[in-house]
Amino acid sequence: xxxxxxxxxxxxxxxxxxxxxxxxDESVHVMVTSPPYFNAPFDYHNVFPDYETYLRLxxxxxxxxxxxxxxGRVAVVNCDDMLVKGEKxxxxxxxxxxxxxxxxxxxxxxxxxxxxxxxRISRRSGVLIQHPYPMYFxxxxxxxxxxxxxxxxxxxxxxxxxxxxxxxxxxxxKWFLSVWEMTNQMPTGKEDYPAAFPPELPYRIIKLFSxxxxxxxxxxxxxxxxxxxxxxxxxxxxGYEIDPALRxxxxxxxxxxxxxxxxxxxxxxx
Numbered sequence: 001x002x003x004x005x006x007x008x009x010x011x012x013x014x015x016x017x018x019x020x021x022x023x024x025d026e027s028v029h030v031m032v033t034s035p036p037y038f039n040a041p042f043d044y045h046n047v048f049p050d051y052e053t054y055l056r057l058x059x060x061x062x063x064x065x066x067x068x069x070x071x072g073r074v075a076v077v078n079c080d081d082m083l084v085k086g087e088k089x090x091x092x093x094x095x096x097x098x099x100x101x102x103x104x105x106x107x108x109x110x111x112x113x114x115x116x117x118x119x120r121i122s123r124r125s126g127v128l129i130q131h132p133y134p135m136y137f138x139x140x141x142x143x144x145x146x147x148x149x150x151x152x153x154x155x156x157x158x159x160x161x162x163x164x165x166x167x168x169x170x171x172x173x174k175w176f177l178s179v180w181e182m183t184n185q186m187p188t189g190k191e192d193y194p195a196a197f198p199p200e201l202p203y204r205i206i207k208l209f210s211x212x213x214x215x216x217x218x219x220x221x222x223x224x225x226x227x228x229x230x231x232x233x234x235x236x237x238x239g240y241e242i243d244p245a246l247r248x249x250x251x252x253x254x255x256x257x258x259x260x261x262x263x264x265x266x267x268x269x270x
Contacts, residue, residue: 007213008236010227012250015270017219017240018060022268023068028238029214031065032205032226034078034197038089051089058095061219062102068217072154074209075104078112078197080144083124092145104149111179112144112201146180146201162234163211175204202226206233224250227265244269 013022038054039046048054065075077099082089100106125140170176182200202225206216212234218226221239223246230237231254241250247267254265 008231008234010231010236010254010265011238011268012221012224012227012247012265013238013240013268013270014242014244014247015240016057016242017064018057020064020068020219020240022270023217023238025067026070027215028068028217029070029073030206030210031069031075031217031219032078032202033076033218033220034201034222035061035095035220037080038082038091039084040082055094055098058098059102062099062104065217065219066102066104066151069151071152073151074107074205075099075149075151076205076209077147077149078144078201079147080141083141092147096147099147099149104151106147107150108148109178110146110148112146113179113181114142114144114184115181116142146205160211165207175208180204197225199225199229202229203233206230206235210235221250222246224253228253 013020015022035058036047036054038051039048048057062075069075077095079091079095081091096106122140124138127138128136130136174180180201182198184198202216202218206229210216214235216226216230216235216237218237218239221227221241224239227237227239227250239250251265251267
């Protein structure tokens with residue numbers, strides 16, 4: 001693929017990523033996404049009838065990701081364990097096992113640490129305040145996991161100057177650590193998507209694992225954050241999203257004045 005930004009494309013497919021038949025085998029270079037939180041009380045309450053239904057979605061999306069990803073490239077999943085109606089679900093462990101079973105190898109895990117003031121003492125953690133005795137400890141969560149999987153081994157090509165990583169930024173923002181401190185993207189109005197992850201997350205992944213002109217995939221596109229970041233950094237992007245009502249939000253975000261290159265978005269409904 002050409003390195004020129006004019007050759008880039010942006011495509012949104014309104015369909016489930018369990019079937020990404022619109023994409024050819026080994027047609028994307030990096031997958032980065034944040035799947036739905038399993039029945040999160042505030043964002044996805046009772047979306048899935050049971051945990052096995054949720055894991056089936058993850059299994060199908062992992063298999064399709066393995067198929068469409070270039071050999072040697074990475075798939076990055078932002079997720080975390082979920083507390084639903086008093087039951088804690090080991091989502092990080094289950095997602096890891098599913099991706100390994102799909103054929104990926106485990107490369108790394110980054111801990112995304114949210115600001116200390118993001119969560120105050122809740123009813124869960126406050127139990128110990130009321131009952132300061134053993135077995136009453138239930139910590140509040142201040143982190144999420146960024147799981148990095150790789151499809152086989154990568155054959156390093158000659159360096160491309162256009163894709164050079166800014167070493168000053170790398171050092172200043174401490175990308176070299178396994179803990180990244182980033183502020184969560186919170187809704188600011190009725191039109192905002194409730195669970196948007198911070199642009200800084202796909203930005204770092206795209207810069208660290210892709211070249212200018214390559215194709216980024218987000219199978220759970222949501223409001224289009226990954227696509228916007230890909231465009232601003234001269235990468236193409238394909239996103240899958242099941243909610244067609246988000247089209248206007250995606251289009252407004254991706255075609256905003258910031259960034260360079262072709263901003264036309266193609267929308268496809270299956």
